[in-house]
Amino acid sequence: MKKTLLALAVLGSFVGAASAQSSVTLSGSVDLGFKKANGVKGIDSPGSGRNAFTLSGVEDLGNGTSAIFLLNHRFSTDTGAINVAGNTTGTSPQYFWRNAWVGLRNSAAGEVRLGRILMPLQDMNGGYESFNGGDTVGNVHTGGGKATVRATNAVYYKSPSLGGLVVHLATAEADGQITQECGTCAPGAERPVGAAVAYGAGPLSVGLAYDKNGAEHKTVGLYAKYNFGVALVNVQYEKGDVSATAEQKRASISAGIPVGAATVKVGYRKQGADGTNKSDNKLGLGVDYALSKRTTVYADMGKSSGDSLSAAAEKTQYDLGIWHKF
Known part of the structure; x- marks a missing residue:
């Protein structure tokens, strides 16, 4: 009996040590509501980014180094289907399509994915x-234009924070890219390359x-935000x-x-002419109301105008929904 209790105690100590050194986290959000946009109205999701789940993990390898992964x-919450927008190679959907990577992180050297x-970008x-x-329909996001969205067979480096400054560098193989994700390029054309520098204080x-x-x-993109207290701009x-x-x-x-x-x-976006499409602009308004730290109800409207838009796209758009994060 004593030997059994001793064995259980020793085993428990190993389990405790292992659980302290590694973890896997499930996170994400679910969003659904009523939307009227581009001449269509009904129950719909505001955007694919709000209906997703992420599995991420970290294992402490010692000496400030960790193994990391993310899937x-x-x-689509309204149907339960895989969101396949920009998410196929031929006709096959990619299940973990936004990000699916593994890497190493070091507190002094940064991380490689x-x-x-x-x-x-x-x-x-x-x-x-x-x-x-x-x-949401009120968004005034500039969208990145033809910049690569996600790259397949990629290598990504992120530096540690250097007094608030963080450097990002990435490249990928030329072949295997999805047409929609590489800025409507022909897959296998050239290697996508990206870099960014961010500073926060x-x-x-x-x-x-x-x-x-x-x-x-x-x-090239330039971005900034400042919290004035009364507003985050x-x-x-x-x-x-x-x-x-x-x-x-x-x-x-x-x-x-x-x-x-x-x-x-509240927001405003201006998009200039590109030699083919004519310019357009958009005004967005909305309100989020936090029922808790994780659950928000929201209402938004967006109004766009410009020579590049159809008559349906120029009509005022609305959405009303509930967004739960976990």
């Missing part, structure tokens, strides 16, 4: 827009990013190639204004 999957990865720009990175955050997609279209500016002979400029300014449990959102 992210998106779905290998796999399918959101590239630096697209990884950065969603954090500088008050409508949660472009998911107190209420200020700024970022500068560069991307060259598989068709050798180049995009975001600014985005992007200039990039949209063809071999034309480029386009896109800019937005938006703000989130806290009012008790609510946050009032």
